[in-house]
Each structure stands twice: as structure tokens, then as C-alpha cells.
Amino acid sequence: MGIANRKELEARRKALHKANENVKTHVRVCSGTGCAALGAFEVYDALVKESKKAGLPVQVELEPCGKEKDPLFVSLTGCQGFCQIGPLVHILPDDILYTGVKVSAVKDIVEKTLAGGQVVEKLLYKNPEDKKRLKGRADIPFYKGQELVALEGCGSVAADSLDSYVASGGFSSLAKALKMDPDQVISEVEKSGLRGRGGGGFPTGRKWRSCVSAEGDERFVICNGDEGDPGAFMDCCIMEGDPYRVIEGMIICAHAVGSSTGFIYVRHEYPRAVERLSLAVKTCEENGLLGKKILGSDLDFDISVARGGGAFVCGESTALMRSIEGSVGEPRAKYVRSVQRGFRDKPTVLNNVETFACVPSIINEGSDWFTSRGTEKSPGTKAFCLVGKVVNTGLIEVPMGTSLRDVVFGMGGGIIDGRPFKAVQTGGPSGGCLGEDHLDLPVDFDALAKAGSMMGSGGMIVMDDRTCMVDVAKYFLKFLMEESCGKCVPCREGVYQLHAMLDKLSRGEGEPQDLEKIQRLGKEIQVSSLCGLGKSAPNPVLSTLKNFREEYEAHVNDKRCPAGVCRDITTFTIDPDKCTGCLVCKKACPPDAISGEKKQVHIIDQDKCTQCGACRLVCKFDAVVTN
Amino acid sequence: MNAAPAVDMKQVGAVLARFEKGERSHLVHLLQDLQSEIHYLPGEAIRAAAEYLDVPLNSAFSVATFYKAFSLVPRGETIVKVCLGTSCHIRGAPVVVEDLRIGLGVGPGETTPDMKYTVEVVNCVGACALAPVVIANTRYIADVKPGTIVKIIEEG
Incomplete structure (x- = not known):
């Protein structure tokens, strides 16, 4: 069934909204990367099966003309946030959050909660402070103080269902934007003060406007989903959990800048994001939300999903565009900006996933709503x-x-x-x-x-305190050294040298003048590199050197790693007063360097020890000490 | 070094046929598809791809060696990916690499002689809350404790 125009969208939204309201109980199983890794899909299947077995009126899709009375809607959502204690099952309207749900616990949930209306205490979150069980998201400190805009649908809408997204108001923002003049749309985004969520913080509205004013017969819209930063997975969650929102944001952008072709570039380490986005794009095409004359307007727009090849530098806009063109992802100097000559040398808007995910809310609720959050220069x-x-x-x-x-x-x-x-x-x-x-x-x-x-x-x-700042800086430099594309010398050679100097420090061979050398070279790399990767590469080392100088000095002057991480200058010994002889470290030691019987003090054989720190990691009694 | 198995050029041809001939922009995508079919990129396959898309051979090799997703040597049945993202790094991933080096006898980028396991390190798989994480083919192993990984993988 297609959605040919705004009227049909509204009719469908009303029918689905009503179906959604009729649902008596929502059971939302988190299928974010974390929960999925811990078995969320199996839990979902078991929940559906057990509920059916118990004779409950289960729905797995929103049914506008469903025959069941008071249905129970069981859905797989995107990331619900609290990955630590997954798999999560959130039950509404009672706001019950079950944590660490295993397949074996499903029967209890179905019998006691879904059929019996009771809470299964042992599955509730236990507050580590007072050991009290807390019932729902409203009570749990982790969720307090949060405000969801980009993640609004992540964890509430069914991730692979267009209907679920439409029922929650999805695409109404697009309908509104299509009624507006493109210039008005850009003005609204400008007024919202939205800044690029990929890190650069460039004002989104201004970017869109410069793209419009650039000369060219064709324009492109690209969504950057090459989230390469280690330790970051927001975009992954949005792409997996609320793919339609990203698509809606991109279509609004296409309308604003007059583009008919878009790309979403996703890194290949996120297979589920690729899968869900591809499905969402296909569903939108089938329903007339992508393709020709979207919602009865004059807008034609298509989106292709492009997979990355595992190169961090491809998160840089010009490198990313080269990669979609099928070449090696090397950045170019930005004398001419991408909004003027980007993909295939045509004017191109490239925004991050989270930026596009903010756009529908800004158009729907207005820029004032958005600027009422956040700070003056960084709203939202x-x-x-x-x-x-x-x-x-x-x-x-x-x-x-x-x-x-x-x-x-x-x-x-x-x-x-x-x-x-x-x-x-x-x-x-x-x-x-x-x-x-x-x-x-x-x-x-x-x-x-x-x-x-x-x-x-x-x-x-x-x-x-067990994280060594020299080691962290070295870790990032190694990462960047491997990921540098090699095109410009300051980055290719400079980062290599910086890493070599830090490595020298971590081996206890540093000399006092090295710290000044590191600083000087770092600053030179910052000013002379070609792209953002090189320009920012020295940041981790320069910031740790500034904020944790005494730790660097300990490596240089005392040949000692205070955190006990740098292997070459650390020795591990067992404190006989604290060791309880529990055998845990002995079992964990990769090279079998620990000896000792149960309930007797263990000893580390220094000749065999590789200083990996496994023993200290597992010891519950703080008995493993470093020099 | 393990002897590379003969390349099934029919299989390569079938993948090529999915793409428009002479369309250079498909190079990365095509190589990705080849890699997922054959599990690595044999020289013959890259050559065939370059000819098919009318891309100079050096450009094709430059792409194949630039992106980390591609491997030019055969890999084991099970690809054991140890995440070395920041969160995993500070929560003990280097110990996991050590465990694998001792337990399987291979370090990052290497394959066991019986072609069963290839150990790789990757930069963040987006499951930081479960750090340290190991992915064996498609199976995620969360919160890996020292001394446990080899057994978990061998038991499948």
C-alpha cells in the first residue's frame, strides 16, 4: 500500500495511531548491539511464543483493523540505552523495566506480569547504592536528566516497521516541510542553531544555504554513518533503532537544497545498521516515500546505502565522497568546500546521522522549541x-x-x-x-x-587510576598512525614519530627533553596537516601532557608507570597480607606464571611474567600490586 | 605461508555479472561482494574486477590494499575479531589478545596452520558497554574475562 500524498499519510497515521492506542500493553525488547549480543532476539522469540501459548492476544505488527480486544504488542526496538544490564524488556504503560532477561526468565514474565499483572521483582534493576530494586525508567538514576530528541524513537518504535514509525508521528514533519518553501525550511534550521553532530559543530542551516547558492545542475545529500571513533556508537544505535527518522531528515534536506540523489555511507563493522537501513529504504520506495513525486509534491529523491571499507579516514567528508565514487578514500585540501564541489564535483550537503535525526523534530516543533534546550551557542x-x-x-x-x-x-x-x-x-x-x-x-x-x-x-x-595517560595517548597515536591515509607528510611521518617518542617513554627510555619535543612536533602537525585527521591527531597527547604532566614526568624521571600499565617498566607482585589464596589470578594468567595452592599466598614468577596485568584485573582483594 | 586454494573463476564471474560493466564507481562495492563470497581477494579476482570495470590494475590494487575490510590472503574458517576500541582497550582487551596468542598460537592478522582460526583486531564494533568484546564470525562474546576466551571459541 503506497502513500501517494499528505492526505493518505494522515489517514494512515490516524488509523495506525488508533491501533497503537488500542494496544493495552506494549512489550518492547531492546535489540541494540549490546542487548542483541546478549541474546535479545532469542528473548523476543520466546516472549512471542510463550505469550501465544498462554492465550494472550499477541500482535507483532500494528493492526489497524485487528480483531483482538486489548492486544499485547510485542516489538523489537532499537537501543534503549542501558546496555550494561541488557537484554532489556520495557513494559508499558506500567513502565516496568526488566533487566538481564534470559530466555529462562520469559515464562515468569508472561505468567506473572503479562497475564497476572504482577511485577517480577528479581528482574528489576538493583540500585548498587542501597540494593533496592527500582521498577521503571522513571525511578532509575541512569535515565534521570536525560532528554531525548535524536534518540526519541530509538527504543520506542519498532525498528524495522514503517507503520510503527508513522504511528508515532513519523513523516508528518516531511509533510509539513513539503508545504513550506525550501527557503523557509532552511531558515527554520538556521534559527534552530543546529550544529553538526559529527563533531565539527558547523551550523547545519548555513551549510544547507551555501549548498543552495553554489552553482551546479545537480546536488547531492549524503549522510555520514561512518562512525569510526572508537568508543562511540550513537549513530549505530540511531541507524539500527530508528532508520526512518534518518531517511525523513534526509528527504527534508533534499527538499530544502533541491537534490534528487542521496547516499547513506555506513561502516561495514555495523552489519545490522546496513541491513536495517537497506530495508527501510526499500520499504520507503515501495510506499512512495522515496522515488518520484514524494507525497504528491514535485520532489523526486532516491537514496542508496553504501558500505564503508573499514577506513577511519573515510569519516572525513572529502575522503568519504571519494570512497562512494569507488576510489581510495583520500581527503583533498579544502580550498573549495564540498558544498560547492563535493561528490562528483557537484554541490553536496554532508551531515552526520544524528544531525539528520534532529531535523524532523525541529521542523515539527519549531526552532524555538529546539533552542529552549541546551546553551546559547550549542542549542539542543x-x-x-x-x-x-x-x-x-x-x-x-x-x-x-x-x-x-x-x-x-x-x-x-x-x-x-x-x-x-x-x-x-x-x-x-x-x-x-x-x-x-x-x-x-x-x-x-x-x-x-x-x-x-x-x-x-x-x-x-x-x-x-589504573588507566595510564601515556598509554592512552600512545593507543590513540597507534590508531591514527595505522589509519592515516598517507597522503600528506605531517600526518604520515609526524604521527609516526610522535608514536615512537611515546613508545620510548613507555619503555622507560624517555629523556627530559622529549616532552618538549613532543609538544613542538604536535603543534606542527596540527597546523600543517591536510585534513581533520592529521590536524587533530596530536590532541590526545597534547591534552594529556597538559592535564597530566606529572604522569609523563614519572615515566621520564622515575622510569615508573604510576598506573601500572606500561609493561616494560612495571612489575607485578602479590601482597602476602592481602592474598587470600583464591586461585583466581592463577587461572587467569596467560603464561602460567603464578604458583600457589588454595588458601596459600600466591607468587608470581618474574621470569615467566609478561606484565599483561590479567592478575590485577581479576583480583578481588587488591592483592596484586605494582612498583 | 599457506598455499592458496585454486580460485573458482565461475564464482568470480557470477559476482561480476551483478554489476554494470565499465562502471568504475562500483569498484569498492564489487570487491566487497567478492570478498564476502570468497572470504578473501585473490589476485586473479582483483584482475578480473579491474578488467570488467575498466579500472587500471594499479587503482584496483590500491583500493584493495587501502581498506581494512579486504584481505589479500586466505583466512581461516572462524574469524576471531578482538575489539580494540578505547573502551575495550582500557577494560582488558590487550589481555585477550595475549590469551589468543598463547592459546591459538597466532597473533593479530595471522591464521592457524590448520586454517581454522584467523585472529584480527578491529577498532570499535559499537558494543562498548560489553567491553572487552570478541566477535567470532557473527557471534558476539561480551565481557571477556582473562583466561577464558580460547575455551569459549573452541567450544563454539
Whole structure:
């Protein structure tokens, strides 16, 4: 069944909305990458099967003319955020969030909750602070203070269902935009102050306007889903969990800038995102939401899904375009910008997934609604991946300007095992590490840049006292050294040299003048590289050197790694007073270097030890100590 | 070095036929399809692709060696991908690599002589909350504890 015009869309939305309202109970199984890895699909199948067996009126698709009374709608949604304790099953309208749901627990859920109306206590989230069970999202600290815009449908709509998206108001924004003049659409986006969510923070409206004013007979719209930053998966969640929203944002952009061809470039490490987006594009084509005369207007627009080849540099706009053209993904100097001459040398708008996902809400609710959130220069909200050594890991979305402390200690629940906080890394390999004195920093584009880090695409990696800053900087440099495309010398050779110097430090061979050399070379790479990868490559090392200088000095002067990470200058020993002789470290040791009997103090054979730190990682008694 | 098995050119031809002849922009996409069919990119296949799309052979090789998704050597039955994203890195992924090196006898980028396992390291698979993560073909193994990975993989 196609949707030929706005009237038909409205009729379909009304029918589906009604069907949605008739649903008595919604059972939403999270199928984000985390939950899926932990068995969410099996849980979903079991839930459907068991509910049917119990004679419950199960629906797996919204049925406008369903015969069942008070149906039970069981759906697979995108990421619900709290990946740490997945698989998640969220039951509405009672707001019951079941965590860590295994197939074996499904029978209980069906019998007690879905049929019996009771809550299964043992599946509820246990607050680590007071061990109390909390019933729903409204009670759980992780969800408090969050505000969902880009992630609005992620975790609520059924991820692969156009109907579910339409029922929740999907494509109404497109209908509204198509009634508006393209110029009006751009003005609204400009007024909203939306800035590129991929990290650059360039004003989206301005980008669209420059594309329109550029000369060319053809224009392109490209969605950048090449989320290469390690430690970031927001875009992955949006593409997997709410693909239609991204498509709707792109069609609105196509209308605004006058384009008829679009691409979504997805990295190949996200197979499910490729699959769901491809399905969503196909469904939209079948329903007349992509193709000729969309919703009865004069707009023709097609989208192709392009898979990346596993190159970080392809997240850079000009490299990405080369990659879609079928070439090696090397960036070019941007004397002429992509909005003027981009894909196939035609004017091109390239925005990030999250940016496109914000557009439908801005058009629907208006720019004032959007600017009422966030800070003056960075309006709206931002999705972050809160990961690393933090108690609650997962996907969050908060208004810009929220402090790092609120994120790490509020939603994040503090550091694992109550260890001391050391730093939070933002912005991926292009960003920096901020220490304790930056915890009250309001998170927005400008504040982070001023502090020597950057927003980046939104990874937030929390580190504790057992994370070595020299090692982290070396890790990012190694990453960038391997990912540098090799086109320009400062990046290809400079990053290599920076890495070599840090490696020297981590081996305890650093000399006092090395720190100055690192700083000088870093600054030179920043100013002389061709593209964003090289320009920002020294950030992790420069920011850690600035904020954690004493740790670098310990490596150079004392030949010691305070965090006990750098292998060549660390020795592991077992504190006989603390060791309980539990055998856990002995079993975990890869080279079998630990000896000792049960309930007797264990000993590490220093000749066999490879300093990998496995023993310290598993010891529950803090008995493994470093020099 | 393992001897490469003979390449089934019929299989290569079938993949080529899915694409428009002479359309250069299909190169990356075509190589991806070849790789997923044959599990690696034999030289003959790259040559055939270059001829078919009318791309100079050096450009085809430059693309095939630029992107990490492509492998020019045969790989094992099970591809064991250890995620080395930042979150995995600080939560113990280097220990997992060590475990595999000792347990399977191969390091990143290497294949066991019986062609059963290839160990690879990747930069973030987007499952950071489950760190450290290992993916064996399509199976995600979450929160890998030291000393456990080899057994988990061998038991399948």
C-alpha cells in the first residue's frame, strides 16, 4: 500500500495511531548491539511464543483493523540505552523495566506480569547504592536528566516497521516541510542553531544555504554513518533503532537544497545498521516515500546505502565522497568546500546521522522549541556513549551544557569498584582527556574546545587510576598512525614519530627533553596537516601532557608507570597480607606464571611474567600490586 | 605461508555479472561482494574486477590494499575479531589478545596452520558497554574475562 500524498499519510497515521492506542500493553525488547549480543532476539522469540501459548492476544505488527480486544504488542526496538544490564524488556504503560532477561526468565514474565499483572521483582534493576530494586525508567538514576530528541524513537518504535514509525508521528514533519518553501525550511534550521553532530559543530542551516547558492545542475545529500571513533556508537544505535527518522531528515534536506540523489555511507563493522537501513529504504520506495513525486509534491529523491571499507579516514567528508565514487578514500585540501564541489564535483550537503535525526523534530516543533534546550551557542541535546570504567555504561542523550560531573557521577553512577576518577576522554582519537578539575565543565562544543578537547561524535570514555595517560595517548597515536591515509607528510611521518617518542617513554627510555619535543612536533602537525585527521591527531597527547604532566614526568624521571600499565617498566607482585589464596589470578594468567595452592599466598614468577596485568584485573582483594 | 586454494573463476564471474560493466564507481562495492563470497581477494579476482570495470590494475590494487575490510590472503574458517576500541582497550582487551596468542598460537592478522582460526583486531564494533568484546564470525562474546576466551571459541 503506497502513500501517494499528505492526505493518505494522515489517514494512515490516524488509523495506525488508533491501533497503537488500542494496544493495552506494549512489550518492547531492546535489540541494540549490546542487548542483541546478549541474546535479545532469542528473548523476543520466546516472549512471542510463550505469550501465544498462554492465550494472550499477541500482535507483532500494528493492526489497524485487528480483531483482538486489548492486544499485547510485542516489538523489537532499537537501543534503549542501558546496555550494561541488557537484554532489556520495557513494559508499558506500567513502565516496568526488566533487566538481564534470559530466555529462562520469559515464562515468569508472561505468567506473572503479562497475564497476572504482577511485577517480577528479581528482574528489576538493583540500585548498587542501597540494593533496592527500582521498577521503571522513571525511578532509575541512569535515565534521570536525560532528554531525548535524536534518540526519541530509538527504543520506542519498532525498528524495522514503517507503520510503527508513522504511528508515532513519523513523516508528518516531511509533510509539513513539503508545504513550506525550501527557503523557509532552511531558515527554520538556521534559527534552530543546529550544529553538526559529527563533531565539527558547523551550523547545519548555513551549510544547507551555501549548498543552495553554489552553482551546479545537480546536488547531492549524503549522510555520514561512518562512525569510526572508537568508543562511540550513537549513530549505530540511531541507524539500527530508528532508520526512518534518518531517511525523513534526509528527504527534508533534499527538499530544502533541491537534490534528487542521496547516499547513506555506513561502516561495514555495523552489519545490522546496513541491513536495517537497506530495508527501510526499500520499504520507503515501495510506499512512495522515496522515488518520484514524494507525497504528491514535485520532489523526486532516491537514496542508496553504501558500505564503508573499514577506513577511519573515510569519516572525513572529502575522503568519504571519494570512497562512494569507488576510489581510495583520500581527503583533498579544502580550498573549495564540498558544498560547492563535493561528490562528483557537484554541490553536496554532508551531515552526520544524528544531525539528520534532529531535523524532523525541529521542523515539527519549531526552532524555538529546539533552542529552549541546551546553551546559547550549542542549542539542543546531544547523544553520548558513556563507556569505560564507569558503573552504568550505555547510550544517553542530555541537553547541551550538562556538566561532566552530572553525566559521570549522576547517570554513570561513578567509577567501577569505587576506584578514584582520573579522567574522561571525549572526542575520540581527535579529542582529549579532561581530569578532575574539569568535572564541572558544561558540555558543549565551545567549552570542550576551550578545555583542549572536543565534542567529537560523542564518545565519553571514563578512566580510573589504573588507566595510564601515556598509554592512552600512545593507543590513540597507534590508531591514527595505522589509519592515516598517507597522503600528506605531517600526518604520515609526524604521527609516526610522535608514536615512537611515546613508545620510548613507555619503555622507560624517555629523556627530559622529549616532552618538549613532543609538544613542538604536535603543534606542527596540527597546523600543517591536510585534513581533520592529521590536524587533530596530536590532541590526545597534547591534552594529556597538559592535564597530566606529572604522569609523563614519572615515566621520564622515575622510569615508573604510576598506573601500572606500561609493561616494560612495571612489575607485578602479590601482597602476602592481602592474598587470600583464591586461585583466581592463577587461572587467569596467560603464561602460567603464578604458583600457589588454595588458601596459600600466591607468587608470581618474574621470569615467566609478561606484565599483561590479567592478575590485577581479576583480583578481588587488591592483592596484586605494582612498583 | 599457506598455499592458496585454486580460485573458482565461475564464482568470480557470477559476482561480476551483478554489476554494470565499465562502471568504475562500483569498484569498492564489487570487491566487497567478492570478498564476502570468497572470504578473501585473490589476485586473479582483483584482475578480473579491474578488467570488467575498466579500472587500471594499479587503482584496483590500491583500493584493495587501502581498506581494512579486504584481505589479500586466505583466512581461516572462524574469524576471531578482538575489539580494540578505547573502551575495550582500557577494560582488558590487550589481555585477550595475549590469551589468543598463547592459546591459538597466532597473533593479530595471522591464521592457524590448520586454517581454522584467523585472529584480527578491529577498532570499535559499537558494543562498548560489553567491553572487552570478541566477535567470532557473527557471534558476539561480551565481557571477556582473562583466561577464558580460547575455551569459549573452541567450544563454539
